[in-house]
Amino acid sequence: MATNLYFINIIRFIVLVIAQVLVCNRIGYMGFINPMIYILFIYWYPIKQNKSIFLIVAFLLGFTIDVFSDTLAFHTAATITIAFLRPSIMRFCFGVNYDFQNFKLTSVPRLQQIAYLAFLVFIHHTVFFLLEVFSFANYILILKKIFVVSSVSLVLCILFSSLFSVKKE
Amino acid sequence: MQRIINFIIRNKNLLLYLFLFAISLAFTIQSHSYHQSKYFNSANSITGGIYNTSNSFSSYINLKKENEKLVQENMQLRNYLMNKEYNVEIPIDSTAFDSIFLDYTIIGSRIIKNSYSHLDNYITLNKGSEDGIKQDMGVVTPTGILGIVENTSKHFSRVQSVLNRKSNLNAKIKHTNNFGSLIWNTKDYNTVQLVDIPRRVKLKVGDTILTGASSSIFPENIPIGTIKAFDLNTSKSSYSIDITLFNDMSNIKNVYIINNKNRLEIEQLESETQNGD
Numbered sequence: 263m264a265t266n267l268y269f270i271n272i273i274r275f276i277v278l279v280i281a282q283v284l285v286c287n288r289i290g291y292m293g294f295i296n297p298m299i300y301i302l303f304i305y306w307y308p309i310k311q312n313k314s315i316f317l318i319v320a321f322l323l324g325f326t327i328d329v330f331s332d333t334l335a336f337h338t339a340a341t342i343t344i345a346f347l348r349p350s351i352m353r354f355c356f357g358v359n360y361d362f363q364n365f366k367l368t369s370v371p372r373l374q375q376i377a378y379l380a381f382l383v384f385i386h387h388t389v390f391f392l393l394e395v396f397s398f399a400n401y402i403l404i405l406k407k408i409f410v411v412s413s414v415s416l417v418l419c420i421l422f423s424s425l426f427s428v429k430k431e
Numbered sequence: 432m433q434r435i436i437n438f439i440i441r442n443k444n445l446l447l448y449l450f451l452f453a454i455s456l457a458f459t460i461q462s463h464s465y466h467q468s469k470y471f472n473s474a475n476s477i478t479g480g481i482y483n484t485s486n487s488f489s490s491y492i493n494l495k496k497e498n499e500k501l502v503q504e505n506m507q508l509r510n511y512l513m514n515k516e517y518n519v520e521i522p523i524d525s526t527a528f529d530s531i532f533l534d535y536t537i538i539g540s541r542i543i544k545n546s547y548s549h550l551d552n553y554i555t556l557n558k559g560s561e562d563g564i565k566q567d568m569g570v571v572t573p574t575g576i577l578g579i580v581e582n583t584s585k586h587f588s589r590v591q592s593v594l595n596r597k598s599n600l601n602a603k604i605k606h607t608n609n610f611g612s613l614i615w616n617t618k619d620y621n622t623v624q625l626v627d628i629p630r631r632v633k634l635k636v637g638d639t640i641l642t643g644a645s646s647s648i649f650p651e652n653i654p655i656g657t658i659k660a661f662d663l664n665t666s667k668s669s670y671s672i673d674i675t676l677f678n679d680m681s682n683i684k685n686v687y688i689i690n691n692k693n694r695l696e697i698e699q700l701e702s703e704t705q706n707g708d
Contacts, residue, residue: 284485287546290681293620294548313444321451330478332546332553332589335455342455346448393459394550403617 267308275323278303283330286418294407297415298337299422300327301386304344305379306423309352309365320345333394340389344382351381379423380416387412479543479587483557486543490684497684504573535650538562538688543587547620547680552592554578556686559586569648569689575655575677576600577686579648594620594680601643602655607632610643613655613674620680622659625672632670634661640674647697649689 278300286297303323307316324341328334344351353360355378356370367375391407398404439446490497540562544555558564560583570577570590578592579600591598594615602625603610611627625640638658642649654677661672691697 280481283481290548290620293681296548314447317444317447317451321455324455329475330481331549332551332555333549335458339452339455339459342448342451346444396459 271303271307271319274303274306275319279323279326279330282327287331291414295411295414297411297418298383298386298390299415299418301341301344301379301382301415302419302422304341304348305382305419306367309367310363313349316348317342317345336390336393339393340386343389344386347385348382351378351385355381375423376420379419383416383419384408384412387415475584476586479555479557479559479584482543482555483587486541486557490541493684500573501685534692536690536692538564538690540564540588540686540688542684542686545681545683546592547594550617551596552594553581554590554592556580556588556590556688557586558688559583559588561585563690564588564688565690567648567694569646569691570686571649571653571689572678572683572686576642576649576653577678577683580688592680593623593676600649601646602640603643604628604632604634604658605639605641608644610645611669611672613640621676621678623656623674623676625674626664626669628670628672630663630667630669634658634670634672636660640672647691647694650691 282298282300286299289296300323304320307319320341321338324338325335327337327341331337355374356365359365359370387408391404391411395404395407538558540556540558542554543557546552546554554570554577556564556570564580564583566580566582568580570580576593578590578595578598581589581591583589593600593613594617596615596617598613598615600613601610602613609628609632611625613623613625615623628634636658640655640658642651642653642655644651656674656676659673659675661670663669664671
């Protein structure tokens with residue numbers, strides 16, 4: 263079971279990175295909408311695992327995406343931020359249920375899952391675009407990008423997460 | 432001491448997070464002020480290789496359109512060549528086309544990763560230092576300019592697109608010699624801005640913008656775009672002009688890299704003059 267878990271996550275990592283850089287980074291709808299679906303890796307990552315390793319994996323994920331898309335380290339910073347905040351977000355979205363030993367993502371209502379995903383996407387995009395624009399002078403631009411790209415990413419992530427729903431974990 | 436260690440163990444995730452965040456911030460800030468690190472970009476062998484493989488599939492689909500574009504360009508060049516007797520600028524002697532006598536040599540290449548939706552866009556090409564590409568060479572497409580080579584690996588190179596906040600090229604208005612700087616305000620990927628054109632110059636919407644003479648990267652008179660709209664800047668002393676690019680930046684494939692043979696000499700001369708001041 264444990265090796266299975268590693269295997270699934272490694273495959274997920276590779277597939278999501280490839281899907282992100284070869285498909286999603288090329289969408290460019292309206293010139294700037296490139297949805298980020300690799301956030302699903304953080305969404306799907308097993309819950310009761312060593313948090314430090316999770317942070318390091320998130321760092322690697324963000325860094326890989328950054329190297330591919332020439333975006334300095336914006337993806338890295340955004341990804342480790344949501345990885346670090348994930349326990350708090352989960353506790354906020356799922357309430358007491360989260361603290362039970364046999365808590366599973368699939369056992370909570372769909373709406374709570376979406377809320378959890380929405381928080382991840384929104385925080386990720388906020389950090390990402392703040393770093394990309396790197397000045398508060400263009401706050402309209404930042405806000406526009408955060409809201410528009412977040413919504414597109416969220417819709418795509420919901421679609422993908424229902425397509426490849428996790429049954430076993 | 433015990434308490435410090437306890438503190439570290441208790442907050443190890445927070446500390447790890449802060450540490451990793453600091454690393455990424457350091458990367459970001461350092462590259463904002465200087466060229467991006469040599470290996471961590473899309474021109475290294477792994478990322479370049481993956482882009483190249485994916486490109487070899489996707490380029491097949493666009494072959495027909497690309498062929499049409501190339502035929503179009505060939506027609507233009509043939510037209511130019513056949514009429515060259517009437518064109519006094521080009522010497523008729525065939526030795527003029529020997530590469531030794533030319534100021535500029537051209538290397539053809541293909542885009543394997545395009546980008547236009549970020550604020551700082553970089554493009555990856557499938558030729559690198561082994562093909563003779565060096566930093567600061569100019570890159571053009573059949574229809575207009577594209578950017579400047581920022582760094583190279585063995586087989587790939589990364590181009591700083593004109594759609595980049597760091598991009599600053601010399602451009603002029605056709606038939607006048609007034610030149611200004613070409614920048615990008617990050618709003619629209621088919622529109623760039625030309626600033627520092629003095630107020631007394633007469634402008635018209637639709638005028639053509641070409642590369643200027645005071646750049647050692649691009650030859651003079653390479654087309655860039657046409658004037659879309661213009662307005663005086665806040666100090667009312669010079670224009671800021673919106674330019675529609677001739678290139679469709681979201682749909683380009685074949686590019687030419689321009690090597691100016693005299694570049695080193697020009698730069699040496701310029702730096703010597705500056706030192707003399």
